[in-house]
Structures are given as structure tokens and as C-alpha cells.
Amino acid sequence: MNINENWFSLEWFTWSKIQSLDWEQPLWFYALAIIPVLLLIRWLVLGKFRQRLPIALTQKDIKSDPISFLRFIPPMLFMLVMFMIVLALARPQSTNEQVEQWSEGIDIMLTIDISESMQIEDFKPNRLEAAKDVARNFVKGRFQDRIGLVVFSGDAFSRSPLTTDYELLNTYIDEIDFELIENGGTAIGSALAVSTNRLRESDSKSKVMILLSDGDNTAGNIDPITAAKLAQAYNIKIYTIAIGKEGKVPFGQDFFGRPRYVENTLDETNLREIAKIGSGKFYRVSDKQALEQVFAEIDRLEKAEIKETRYKDTTDFYPVYLRWALVLLLLWLATRSTFMVSALRD
Known part of the structure; x- marks a missing residue:
């Protein structure tokens, strides 16, 4: 698969593709567990310090508006940005090693x-x-x-x-x-x-x-x-x-x-x-x-005496995930400037 031509393909996120890659720095995967923790902390902090507007409504006037769920899109995008960065730091690559023996x-x-x-x-x-x-x-x-x-x-x-x-x-x-x-x-x-x-x-x-x-x-x-x-x-x-x-x-x-x-x-x-x-x-x-x-x-x-010559051809794929991180980051910044961030809770 050509990186420059097919980096936007969703195949990069399939389980079979992820298994087929060699990850040079797999310890970065432990950082994935930190992402939901950060989101939870953010939610607790915002929940505590967010300004609230008291409005008196009767029970029959309280209705759920689907638009209010749009407020979850920016944090989800931000979480995906961090996810892509972690994948890139784990250095996905493909190694083709040829061995010549004589x-x-x-x-x-x-x-x-x-x-x-x-x-x-x-x-x-x-x-x-x-x-x-x-x-x-x-x-x-x-x-x-x-x-x-x-x-x-x-x-x-x-x-x-x-x-x-x-x-x-x-x-x-x-x-x-x-x-x-x-x-x-x-x-x-x-x-x-x-x-x-x-x-x-x-x-x-x-x-x-x-x-x-x-x-x-x-x-x-x-x-x-x-x-x-x-x-x-x-x-x-x-x-x-x-x-x-x-x-x-x-x-x-x-x-x-x-x-x-x-x-x-x-x-x-x-x-x-x-x-x-x-x-x-x-x-x-x-x-x-x-x-x-x-x-x-x-x-x-x-x-x-068997002499051996090894040729190692390594192709890095971390630019694919960095590009996805950049696209998602731009989307996150765009949604930060919209009404989604200030959408009222039910």
C-alpha cells in the first residue's frame, strides 16, 4: 500500500492491518489507558466549575433535545487526536529482511x-x-x-x-x-x-x-x-x-x-x-x-563456514497516523468555534 496515496484509507484501523505491522516502540500503547482518564478528569473539572444558569421549569416542560448531544463531538475528536499521536509514537513499520547465505x-x-x-x-x-x-x-x-x-x-x-x-x-x-x-x-x-x-x-x-x-x-x-x-x-x-x-x-x-x-x-x-x-x-x-x-x-x-549477509528494508507508517491526527485536530479546532461547545445540557 502506497502511503502517500492511501493514507486516508480506513484499512489502517482494521485489526488485521494493525496486527500485520511491526511496532518498534510498543510501550507507548500503555499511554492509551491514560486517554480516558484524562477525559474523565476533564469532565469532573468542567462539571464542578462550569457556570450554571438556573431556570425554573415545570416537569412537563422539560424535554430532551438531540442537539444537546453535539457537545460530545469536540471531546471525542480530541480523544481521537491523542489516540492517533500514540499510534504514531509506537512507530508502526513494515520490515522486509532478506538473508543471503553462501x-x-x-x-x-x-x-x-x-x-x-x-x-x-x-x-x-x-x-x-x-x-x-x-x-x-x-x-x-x-x-x-x-x-x-x-x-x-x-x-x-x-x-x-x-x-x-x-x-x-x-x-x-x-x-x-x-x-x-x-x-x-x-x-x-x-x-x-x-x-x-x-x-x-x-x-x-x-x-x-x-x-x-x-x-x-x-x-x-x-x-x-x-x-x-x-x-x-x-x-x-x-x-x-x-x-x-x-x-x-x-x-x-x-x-x-x-x-x-x-x-x-x-x-x-x-x-x-x-x-x-x-x-x-x-x-x-x-x-x-x-x-x-x-x-x-x-x-x-x-x-x-557459512557466511551470511542480511538486507533489512524498513518502511515507517507513523506519518499515516500523524496525518490523521492533524485532520482530526483541525476538526476539533473547528468545532471548538461552534455552538457545540456551549450546547446546554438537558
Whole structure:
């Protein structure tokens, strides 16, 4: 609404309009309670000191004249003037705030083991499905970061390049299964090399690799330590997560449908050394809750610096109420010069 063109509109006094405005000095509204008090004091003072003209009339000659009610118009106008001034002092305004956020972002490569042992059911429903679920939640919590996906067992290949299309990335995560790679084994070194190849051409100031595995390096044509040193040469930080419980763990069912248990061991040495070389951290998790906590910690540690610029456009509307106060003041002065002020009481 244009102030100069529509200040006389009665919409300024509707409850919906008053609610829609921002009032910078709302404490002035308490002054509204003083207005009727002032009018009451005025009425009492005038009532006490007003000159009275005694006239003797019989009861049948006393009649009410509607014109006598006109004497209330000037004080009502004056009350409205004060009301408008209070509204103006409360500084009604409309604020339109725009926020610009931008971030340099972080490049993150999720490197997930899909070897046969990831079918073990010490995580529900199994290790891989638990890892996929946590990975989806991790992706959901990122902002403007490019995230890629590498899977590995006996071989390693890139499932998704670095992308900010999180919906597409989650689709790739959903489609991860044990049939993606035929060769058995756990090629940790190859997985590190493929992930490094995806990250090495990145211009991001922060490049991160999250390696999740439940086994030792048993396949591939590159040693994990050598691959970790190669990643470190490209300033890639590596977090390693060893997933799985030690000892007997459920793995499928026997002929009678009963849970089958296998002995599970994991040498953490390689994963610890990889994290150390990559200036990251090593984690060992034995249940899904611990895995979620690890990803939550990595999420906190690897946050991009989000810079924010705010633009605040404020339009003041107090001139509208001051104009109304001026108009009503002129009307009050005009009525003060008429017979209304001296109209006799009944």
C-alpha cells in the first residue's frame, strides 16, 4: 500500500492491518489507558466549575433535545487526536529482511565396504543396511557440500561423482547391494585410490574421505598405507570407521531356520594407521547407535563456514497516523468555534 496515496484509507484501523505491522516502540500503547482518564478528569473539572444558569421549569416542560448531544463531538475528536499521536509514537513499520547465505563447501567422499562380511547381522538388519541408513541421514544434514560415493569389496569403483544433488545421491545409496561387485575380498587400498582419484582435482579447501569397513585388506593391487599416503599428498583428510562386534556374531540361518553364528575378528591396525596418515580419526563401532554418533561427530567436525549477509528494508507508517491526527485536530479546532461547545445540557 502506497502511503502517500492511501493514507486516508480506513484499512489502517482494521485489526488485521494493525496486527500485520511491526511496532518498534510498543510501550507507548500503555499511554492509551491514560486517554480516558484524562477525559474523565476533564469532565469532573468542567462539571464542578462550569457556570450554571438556573431556570425554573415545570416537569412537563422539560424535554430532551438531540442537539444537546453535539457537545460530545469536540471531546471525542480530541480523544481521537491523542489516540492517533500514540499510534504514531509506537512507530508502526513494515520490515522486509532478506538473508543471503553462501559457503565454500566441503568435498566429501563416502567409501563403503560391501564385501560379504557386511551381511553379518550384529547390526539390524545387517551391517550394510545400517551403514546405508546412517549415510542417508548424514547426507541429509549437509549444506552445499559436494558428496561422492565409492563402494568396494574385491574391487572398488566410483558409484557417484562429487555432487550437491542429494536426492540423486540418496538414490545411489539406496541401490547399493552385494551384487554390485563380483570379486570377493576387501580391497581397502583400491578403495582409497579410487576415492583419492575423485578428490584430487577438487578445488575445495577442505577434502574429506570417510572409509567404512569391517575387514582387513585382502584384495586389490595397492597397499592401503601407500594409498593413504597418496591421499595425504592431495591434502585429503581421512576418517576410518571399523564396524562390527568381536566374537560370535549372527550370520544368516542354518537348515532349520535358526540363527547361524560365526567368529568375527578385526585387525584395527591398518585402519588406525590410515586415519593417522590422513590427519583424521579412527572409530570403532559395535552397534548402529554408535555408528550414528560417529557420523554425527564427523558432521560437527567437518562443517563449512557459512557466511551470511542480511538486507533489512524498513518502511515507517507513523506519518499515516500523524496525518490523521492533524485532520482530526483541525476538526476539533473547528468545532471548538461552534455552538457545540456551549450546547446546554438537558
